Amino acid sequence: MNEKTQSQGTLRSEARIAHGALHRLRQDLFVDAFAFRPMPPLEDAKVARWVPWLPERLRHWARWLPHLIVGGFSALVFLATFTMGYDIGPLRGLLMAGYCLLLAAPPALTLFRPVGAYWISLFAVIVGWFATSAFTPYGSPFGGEAFATHLAVMTLVVLRTRPRLAVEMWLVTFGVTGVLSVFSGSGAGDVPPVAFFSGLVLIAAAAVRAWREERRAVVETQTVTAEERSRRTLLEERALIARELHDVVAHHMSVIAIQAEAAPYRVENTPPELATSFATIRENAVAALTELRRILGVVRSEDPDAFREVDPEAPQPTLASLDSLLDSVRGAGLTVEAVITGAPRPLPQGVELSAYRIVQEALSNTLRHAPGADARVEISYVLGGLGLRIINGAPSRLAKPSPGAGHGVLGMRERVQMLGGEMTADHTEDGGFEVAAFIPVAASEATAKGGAA
Structure with missing residues (x-):
């Protein structure tokens, strides 16, 4: 059965x-x-x-x-x-x-x-x-x-x-x-020999067609993979920028909340309407701080340690911290020269932070990809904003394979575009590399920054 x-x-x-x-x-x-x-x-x-x-x-x-x-x-x-x-x-x-x-x-x-x-x-x-x-x-x-x-x-x-x-x-x-x-x-x-020969010809044609289809599929897969990798890297860079700017925005909101709370006590016989307005401003500032913390939690939810600094309570760096950055890279073996033109003036914290990170990333790339080369950092304070130029010479020895993702230029470009600026990054004629950026700063922003300081 x-x-x-x-x-x-x-x-x-x-x-x-x-x-x-x-x-x-x-x-x-x-x-x-x-x-x-x-x-x-x-x-x-x-x-x-x-x-x-x-x-x-x-x-x-x-x-x-x-x-x-x-x-x-x-x-x-x-x-x-x-x-x-x-x-x-x-x-x-x-x-x-x-x-x-x-x-x-x-x-x-x-x-x-x-x-x-x-x-x-x-x-x-x-x-x-x-x-x-x-x-x-x-x-x-x-x-x-x-x-x-x-x-x-x-x-x-x-x-x-x-x-x-x-x-x-x-x-x-x-x-x-x-x-x-x-x-x-x-x-x-006549059928068997002709059928055999025809079968060989058609098998060869089918093999060529299958190879072409496989190759096209591989190219499409590689293209999609490269696009996804680029998109993921861009999102990671934006998340890093958001994490850093969070501290800048949170600082301003904290100042608003403190000033709104203290303002009624600086005036005698404060009208009730004015006191209520200041209380409302303080409540909105505190609520905004709470929402900022929630946004930061979303940004860091996938990898809680992704953007954690050595000292999480330390303030975000500015161009005033540039000397310590240069000292650290000199200690790593890089000969670097810094030139500042124009009259240094206080700039918005977001601009200062982005400028610092661009210099930091450019010098890090020099250490990784141009060992033995000299570097030069030029910072120009001009009327319409801030100019940056980081240039290095040709490497004197072969660079070791870097474990990084190789998207440092993408992060720098994203920072500059976020602030409405322009940036170029390309090889020089002598075999080196140059990063040039301009970040616009309105006169009102610089004045407000100077007044707040």
């Missing part, structure tokens, strides 16, 4: 597999067989890679080179077939021209309707077999140029569609031609 049940289960599985194969065959070769599927031109990057010597004007037209090759092959098939029967008389010549057109059209049609081109090509093979059988008793569907063209069409269809069509077209083609061989009286002796 168990053996019978197992046998029935095996038959059902085989029937399911056969049904699935027939369903795929029907979907691939019969459903929408003549659907319009135009082959797009080559990408500009491929053209530039394949024919870099071609002038720019001609590269645009070179994108259509595959279409031109296939069209030329169709024209060659038509001319080669038609010239073979040019002296057979007017009527037969007209019929020959129609047959040549039927034979030459499928290769060109693979550019627009690949599966339909296969069926037309197979029909041309059958017509050619009937025409050959009318003049010789030993006609064969594999004789002449009809089957060679059909094999070329099947190869083009596989390259244009999907690899599994190679098996499906091979089965249909040799199923039909095998039956024709038997009915023609030539027997099936």
Whole structure:
């Protein structure tokens, strides 16, 4: 009983597999067989890679080179077939021209309707077999140029569609031609060698198509991965900036709350309305501080230690701390010179913090990527803002692999853009690297900062 049940289960599985194969065959070769599927031109990057010597004007037209090759092959098939029967008389010549057109059209049609081109090509093979059988008793569907063209069409269809069509077209083609061989009286002796050779050609075409699909999938995956990595790095940099600016904003809100609480006691006989207004200001400032702490908790929720400083209670650094930063990098072996032009003046804390971090990141990059090079830090206090320029020379020895993410320039650029400034970062002619940034500061902001100080 168990053996019978197992046998029935095996038959059902085989029937399911056969049904699935027939369903795929029907979907691939019969459903929408003549659907319009135009082959797009080559990408500009491929053209530039394949024919870099071609002038720019001609590269645009070179994108259509595959279409031109296939069209030329169709024209060659038509001319080669038609010239073979040019002296057979007017009527037969007209019929020959129609047959040549039927034979030459499928290769060109693979550019627009690949599966339909296969069926037309197979029909041309059958017509050619009937025409050959009318003049010789030993006609064969594999004789002449009809089957060679059909094999070329099947190869083009596989390259244009999907690899599994190679098996499906091979089965249909040799199923039909095998039956024709038997009915023609030539027997099936030609079928095995021709089928074997055709199978090798189609397998090679299917392998090329599968390799192209795999390569395209890998390129798409790498592109998506690079975009996700860049997006994640950008979010991490923004979270770091938000963490640092939190202390700056929290300081200002604390000052507002303290001044609003102390203001009523500085005036005798404070009106109740004024006292209520100051109380409301203090309550809003305290509420804002609470919301800031919640935002900071969201930023740090994924990795609580991601932005923790050595001393979490220490104030955020400013340009006044630049000397200690330079001393620390000099202690690490970097020869660095600092030049300050213009009259130093108090700037908004966000600007000072960002400027300090940009200098810190640029010098860190010099230590990592340009060992043995000298560095120069230029800070310019100008009327419209603050200018920064950090430049280093060429390394004197090979840099060791760095464990960092390699997105320091992205973080610096994000800080500058957040403040409405501009930044450039590029290699210099002598093999070094230069970071230049300008952070605009309105005169009102600098005045307010100076007054608060």
